[in-house]
Amino acid sequence: MVPDPNGFGGTVSVRRMGASEWTNIPLSHGFAENSRGIGVADIAYAIQSGRPHRCSGELAYHVLEAMHAFHISSDTRSLYEMESTCVRPTALPMGLPKDALDA
Numbered sequence: 001m002v003p004d005p006n007g008f009g010g011t012v013s014v015r016r017m018g019a020s021e022w023t024n025i026p027l028s029h030g031f032a033e034n035s036r037g038i039g040v041a042d043i044a045y046a047i048q049s050g051r052p053h054r055c056s057g058e059l060a061y062h063v064l065e066a067m068h069a070f071h072i073s074s075d076t077r078s079l080y081e082m083e084s085t086c087v088r089p090t091a092l093p094m095g096l097p098k099d100a101l102d103a
Contacts, residue, residue: 009033029092038101045101054089062086 001022003010013022031038039055046053062084069080093102 028094029096042101049102051102052089056086056089058084058086059089 001013001015003012012025012027014025015022042055043053062082065082065084069082073080096102
């Protein structure tokens with residue numbers, strides 16, 4: 001269970017197979033408050049530093065397909081085979097100072 005992405009905050013929870021209760025997952029990075037614009041900031045910083053940015057069009061398309069796949073699979077009660085792929089972006093490094101995008 002994830003919070004409303006329009007609020008950029010809230011608790012992330014999981015319910016593992018066989019468990020009856022949800023477990024809250026501690027956040028491992030900053031940006032837990034309203035961080036609208038972080039994608040654009042990452043693109044600008046990536047261009048300046050020469051590294052690939054983390055929010056590519058292919059990733060956005062893949063996420064969109066996955067969101068539709070949840071609905072299609074649920075509605076049809078069948079497996080949905082993803083057609084798109086994307087390169088996994090580099091994760092934010094652990095222990096970054098507040099408002100930093102790279103170490």
